[in-house]
Amino acid sequence: xxxxxxxxxxxxxxxGQSMTLQCAQDMNHNSMYWYRQDPGxxxxxxxxxxxxxxxxxxEVPNGYNVSRLNKREFSLRLESAAPSQxxxxxxxxxxxxxxxxxxxxxxxxxxx
Amino acid sequence: xxxxxxxxxxxxxxxxxxxELRCNYSYGATPYLFWYVQSPGQGLQLLLKYFSGDTLVQGxxxxxxxxxxxxxSFNLRKPSVHWSDAAEYFCASKYSSASKIIFGSGTRLSIRx
Numbered sequence: 001x002x003x004x005x006x007x008x009x010x011x012x013x014x015x016g017q018s019m020t021l022q023c024a025q026d027m028n029h030n031s032m033y034w035y036r037q038d039p040g041x042x043x044x045x046x047x048x049x050x051x052x053x054x055x056x057x058x059e060v061p062n063g064y065n066v067s068r069l070n071k072r073e074f075s076l077r078l079e080s081a082a083p084s085q086x087x088x089x090x091x092x093x094x095x096x097x098x099x100x101x102x103x104x105x106x107x108x109x110x111x112x
Numbered sequence: 113x114x115x116x117x118x119x120x121x122x123x124x125x126x127x128x129x130x131x132e133l134r135c136n137y138s139y140g141a142t143p144y145l146f147w148y149v150q151s152p153g154q155g156l157q158l159l160l161k162y163f164s165g166d167t168l169v170q171g172x173x174x175x176x177x178x179x180x181x182x183x184x185s186f187n188l189r190k191p192s193v194h195w196s197d198a199a200e201y202f203c204a205s206k207y208s209s210a211s212k213i214i215f216g217s218g219t220r221l222s223i224r225x
Contacts, residue, residue: 004155031211040121042202042217043156050211058212090155098144098163099206099213103155 002026006091006104013081013111021076021107023091031094032074033101034058034066036087043090049074081111114139116205118216126224127195133188133219135203143205145186146213147177150200159201162186173197198223 007022025032030051035043035058045058047066055066063085065077074093078085088108092101117136125131137143144163148156160171167179177188186203203216 033212035215040217043215045212048212092156098161099211100146100158100161101156101213103157105153105155 004091004093004102004104006089006107008107009105010108011110013078013109015082015111017081018077018079019081020078021089021091021109022073023075023104024073025091025093025102026072027093027095027102028071029093029095029102030071031099032068033092033094034064034074034076035090035092036060036085037090037106038087046076046089081109083111085109086111114143114205114207114214116203116214116216118201118203118219120219121217122220122222124222124224125193128192131188131190131193131197131221133201133203133221135186135188135216136184137186137203137205138184139205139207141207142179142181143207145177145179146204147171147175147186147188148202148204148215149173150202150218152199156202159188193221193223195223195225197221 004025033048034046049055049068052071091104094101115138147159150156162179200218200220202218204213206213
């Protein structure tokens with residue numbers, strides 16, 4: 001029972017490099033989310049996808065792009081990484097009005 | 113705008129002592145309310161939720177929370193904490209019609225042996 005799987009778990013980038021964070025869920029959920037977690041700031045929503053084929057900006061979308069590849073997969077791309085993007089990134093999925101979210105284990109990203 | 117406030121950044125309690133973590137939400141109507149727990153190096157796990165009905169809700173791991181409309185609060189409680197409860201706790205809310213959840217900034221709980 002995998003739930004929400006994120007890859008990679010750790011990544012170190014140099015400023016200006018690009019990378020894609022992968023997320024997949026096996027719960028047949030319609031909605032998926034990308035958050036970043038920084039000390040003292042809780043979780044901030046970067047982008048979300050309410051259903052396959054749709055994406056919307058969250059609270060902190062600048063510097064990121066997303067792709068909802070299919071119902072299972074939702075990727076987050078950093079085109080030109082900056083030190084301010086050093087953070088822990090979480091993917092989540094949910095279903096229904098109650099919107100109980102299920103989280104992956106996170107990706108720890110450092111940008112030097 | 114919708115917001116969730118957790119006034120305590122860090123709390124330390126002795127093992128076996130009772131615990132209360134505070135959470136206040138701002139919104140006119142009753143939102144959906146959640147408490148999540150994050151163990152070190154892990155993602156978030158749902159502890160409990162409130163949508164309507166009985167204002168005292170029970171969750172996993174012996175936690176409970178009480179919704180108080182007059183105080184716009186949804187405080188988390190546990191009668192007797194265990195060392196394994198050391199973690200970060202997040203309160204969250206959403207409007208019934210919204211697809212997004214708003215998280216508080218979290219409260220880190222340490223347990224004193």
